[in-house]
Amino acid sequence: MSNVYLYCYSPSMFHFLRTKGIRYICVGINEKTGGRFWLFAKDDAVKRALDEYDASK
Template sequence: MINAYLYCYSPAMYHFLRAKGIRYICVGVNEKTGGRFWLFEKSDTVRTALDEYSVSSK
């Protein structure tokens, strides 16, 4: 499935998703930037939370 995973580079989004009780699959480091990212599976729960995050971050 295309786009089955969310690569989250935003600490604010990461904390929002975790506060919703959503668990990440793994954490990694971008080789080019050295920035940390968290990998989430794009479930219906994650999609709903992302919609909520988009509204709350405006």
């Protein structure tokens, strides 16, 4: 079930996904680290964008 969602802890990845027009479900705070994360549905558009993000590094 964990493959259904993308927990994005990277601000640069978050901004990249947003520039692709991908909307997040919610934003939260990691209880252990205090860091912010964004939750995305891991659909085909997100998977393609992640491939593009990885290739750009």
